Amino acid sequence: QVQLVESGGGLVQAGGSLRLSCAASGRTFSTYAMGWFRQAPGKEREFVATMSWSGGTIYYADSVKGRFTISRDNAKNTVYLQMNSLKPEDTAVYYCAAARGVISKSQAVYNSWGQGTQVTVSS
Secondary structure, three states, X not given: OOOEEEEOOEEEEXXXXXXXXXXXXXXXXXXXXXXXXXXXOOOOOEEEEEEOOOOOOEEEOOOXXXXXXXXXXXXXXXXXXXXXXOXXXXXXXXXXXXXXXXXXXXXXXXXXXXXXXXXXXXX
């Protein structure tokens, strides 16, 4: 497993941007698919974006497609989520997660999770 620490959350006005980072420990980071999920108050945690270990396969939730971009730097053991054109409905705790050897939109395959970072979008 890898240990994950998110950063970059905060308060932003609608239409603004934020970039989340997720730093991973461990020498096998480059073999993991990395995903971002979010949980809004009173709602279940949901899929946002995921990227394969090579970066060759990427999936986005329909709600963020065209606004959010996932990327990774395997040399830095870090995955990013660039969030543009933010909306109040993007307000949530954002989590990064790691899945060994498989890419999926399903939370069930991710066996390492960060502690989360709060993103609040004001209208």
